[in-house]
Amino acid sequence: MIRKQHIFVLILVIFQVAFFQPDLAAARPLEITAHRGMKKFAPENTIPAIRKAIDMGLDYVEFDIRETSDGVMVLMHDSTVDATTDGTGPVAGFTLDEMKKLDAGVKFSEEFKGTRVPTLEEALLIMKGHIKGYLDFKVGSLEKLVAIV
Helix, strand or coil: CCCHHHHHHHHHHHHHHHHCCHHHCCCCCCCCEEECCCCCCCCCCCHHHHHHHHHCCCCEEEEEEEECCCCCEEECCCCECCCCCCCCCEHHHCCHHHHHCCCCCCCCCHHHCCCCCCEHHHHHHHHCCCCEEEEEEEECCHHHHHHHC
């Protein structure tokens, strides 16, 4: 029987093989991961937080993945959008179009006002060739996740 943990390890291996570039790896004994992106410098689980991790030369960026009501994988830690956006309600209750109307930056600071909740695909495109990923899959279709990665 395949368990969620086995799928996660498989996805992590596939992701590393697909996105890792040997010339980006520094010869150091430990690798550094940005939790939810660089959430101290930009809104968590957003493109600016991922870009900051890339700009700082970190090895990995960790982010959380949930599925919208119309089946799109988006970056969001909590089961609701309340803590990090100007909206309220469960992630699974929003379509992607509704999710894209939310402001994921204004609660962090005025500087990031207008930042949108990214899709998994948008995040991976920003990361490709620059940083490895640690994907924390919260809820949704494992088949879709594997297909995207």
